Amino acid sequence: MIRHDEGPFDVVVAGGGISGTMAAIAAGREGARVLLVERYAALGGMATLGLVQPITTWGINGTYVIGGTARRILEGMIEREPDSATELTHYGPTCDAEYLKRELEQAALDHGVSLLYHSWISGVDRDGDRITALRAVSKSGELELRGDLFVDATGDGDLAVAAGVPIEEGSQGITLMFLLSGVERERCPEYQEMRELYRQAGPLSYRLLCIFWAQRPDSVYVNMTEVEDLDGCDVGDLTYATIECRRQAWGILDAFRGSIPGFENAYIAQTAPALGVRESRHVQGRYILTSEDVVTGKSFEDTIARAACPVDIHGSQNAGLGEYSGVKRSYGVPWRCLVTEQMSNLIVTGRCISADHVAHSSVRRMAPGSALGEAAGLGAAMSLAHGDVRTLPVEPLQEKLRSYGAILDPE
Numbered sequence: 001m002i003r004h005d006e007g008p009f010d011v012v013v014a015g016g017g018i019s020g021t022m023a024a025i026a027a028g029r030e031g032a033r034v035l036l037v038e039r040y041a042a043l044g045g046m047a048t049l050g051l052v053q054p055i056t057t058w059g060i061n062g063t064y065v066i067g068g069t070a071r072r073i074l075e076g077m078i079e080r081e082p083d084s085a086t087e088l089t090h091y092g093p094t095c096d097a098e099y100l101k102r103e104l105e106q107a108a109l110d111h112g113v114s115l116l117y118h119s120w121i122s123g124v125d126r127d128g129d130r131i132t133a134l135r136a137v138s139k140s141g142e143l144e145l146r147g148d149l150f151v152d153a154t155g156d157g158d159l160a161v162a163a164g165v166p167i168e169e170g171s172q173g174i175t176l177m178f179l180l181s182g183v184e185r186e187r188c189p190e191y192q193e194m195r196e197l198y199r200q201a202g203p204l205s206y207r208l209l210c211i212f213w214a215q216r217p218d219s220v221y222v223n224m225t226e227v228e229d230l231d232g233c234d235v236g237d238l239t240y241a242t243i244e245c246r247r248q249a250w251g252i253l254d255a256f257r258g259s260i261p262g263f264e265n266a267y268i269a270q271t272a273p274a275l276g277v278r279e280s281r282h283v284q285g286r287y288i289l290t291s292e293d294v295v296t297g298k299s300f301e302d303t304i305a306r307a308a309c310p311v312d313i314h315g316s317q318n319a320g321l322g323e324y325s326g327v328k329r330s331y332g333v334p335w336r337c338l339v340t341e342q343m344s345n346l347i348v349t350g351r352c353i354s355a356d357h358v359a360h361s362s363v364r365r366m367a368p369g370s371a372l373g374e375a376a377g378l379g380a381a382m383s384l385a386h387g388d389v390r391t392l393p394v395e396p397l398q399e400k401l402r403s404y405g406a407i408l409d410p411e
């Protein structure tokens with residue numbers, strides 16, 4: 001592994017979530033010198049540090065669909081270590097965070113990616129329409145990370161904002177996920193009955209029961225704490241949300257223990273190290289994916305990824321149910337959602353791509369995020385020779401993505 005101070009790099013990826021990791025792997029596989037910068041000490045982002053599971057896939061007609069390198073990595077992990085995740089059901093697999101951290105890290109290293117943890121990106125150096133370096137704060141002081149191409153996979157569009165690219169603000173309920181263990185699964189009622197029992201219990205009984213069985217038989221991931229109308233990029237709001245959600249988690253534990261058979265001895269094994277922000281900034285790209293595109297299953301000439309996850313807007317609307325509706329067909333995501341008018345060497349991927357509020361609520365999931373990441377990384381590697389991400393010929397990119405198992409065509 002090349003150290004971060006042995007740059008400049010061909011491609012610098014900011015943010016080691018599922019999308020940034022796939023981007024780094026895809027660029028590294030093409031032979032680019034890649035640096036992946038992450039503020040925490042593991043890869044996976046929400047999928048590991050956020051304890052967010054399952055990896056939601058397409059969700060049409062109960063089918064399990066995830067393509068490309070992410071599929072290969074997950075299948076390989078499950079084959080080698082059957083207790084690393086639940087089976088690939090129509091929900092997608094529910095993975096153990098520790099296995100997934102190790103798997104993603106090893107996959108990145110195997111593809112020649114240099115990792116830099118413990119480094120917060122705080123700004124960019126810009127020369128005209130090009131970013132020349134990232135600035136990061138770290139225990140070693142301020143870092144200057146030089147590169148040719150940059151991928152913004154921070155989820156919040158931190159690079160785009162620092163470079164002066166326009167963004168739209170969005171907001172959904174913020175959640176601190178937690179893992180409950182000590183559950184006697186064989187004594188638990190069916191899901192709907194649990195939901196009804198929980199509904200009748202106080203003091204947080206207005207929250208809909210939302211749990212996912214983990215790969216360990218005595219554990220569930222709990223997706224139930226929530227605060228809303230906060231800014232996911234405001235440190236004061238993030239602090240308040242963390243404290244409030246952690247308080248709620250203990251109340252939810254009491255309600256579980258007191259109302260659902262099998263949960264009497266449950267305990268909080270872990271609250272997530274990273275707070276779950278569903279939505280913050282949408283970078284304004286050359287195309288903005290719309291709710292109509294998602295609902296009508298639109299395809300584009302420059303489609304570089306497909307998704308079909310339900311529209312899912314969390315919050316207290318509809319008596320706490322939020323807005324949730326499946327889509328009937330998969331839709332394409334165009335390359336233009338990953339690139340901006342302003343910058344010639346910036347590619348955006350994952351949660352902060354160019355999409356409106358409703359489209360975002362579908363495309364933000366982890367299977368699409370992985371597919372977008374692979375396209376971003378491959379596109380970055382191909383742009384090194386081409387020079388400008390905005391005019392990259394997309395057909396060769398699509399061809400190459402297909403050769404790695406990406407799903408680009410309608411079902």
Ligand SMILES: Cc1cc2nc3c(=O)[nH]c(=O)nc-3n(C[C@H](O)[C@H](O)[C@H](O)COP(=O)(O)OP(=O)(O)OC[C@H]3O[C@@H](n4cnc5c(N)ncnc54)[C@H](O)[C@@H]3O)c2cc1C
Pocket residue numbers: 014015016017018019020037038039040044045046047050052053054055056057119120121122153154155156158174175176177223275276277278349350351352364365366367369
């Ligand atoms: C509570 C909750 C429940 C969800 N449920 C599901 C679900 O059931 N299924 C599903 O598929 N999806 C779900 N999602 C959505 C999904 O988990 C995320 O949208 C997706 O994982 C985002 O991936 P990403 O790689 O774009 O971003 P992230 O996973 O957020 O990764 C971004 C990475 O960048 C790093 N980073 C950010 N800023 C900086 C910086 N300035 N410097 C350095 N590093 C930085 C972060 O630490 C992080 O590792 C849920 C989300 C939440 C919050």
